[in-house]
Amino acid sequence: MTMILGFPLAPIRGVIKLGELLQEQVERELRDPAAVRRRLEEIEQARAAGRISAEEEAEAVNRVLRGMQT
Incomplete structure (x- = not known):
């Protein structure tokens, strides 16, 4: 009976x-050290290439690090 009603x-x-x-x-994935390292490297490369400002870099790094804590 449970199976019929639960179906x-x-x-x-x-x-x-x-x-x-x-x-x-x-x-x-958010807590995987290799994935975090890749994201931080991508942020660093974007800053070096001039695609983001220093403020945007700091904000992005903070988001990545906060994601590890949750």
Whole structure:
């Protein structure tokens, strides 16, 4: 009986589980030291190339570092 009543909710449960898995993956990537290092290097290269200002560089670095803490 539970299976019959629960069957219509299966797609919703699947979407919820998929969302949870995606959130876990994003959190892992935000905290991965190699990924953080790459993002910081990209910011540094953008500053060296003149694509961003010193203020934008500082703000971007702070965002990356704050992402590691959450």
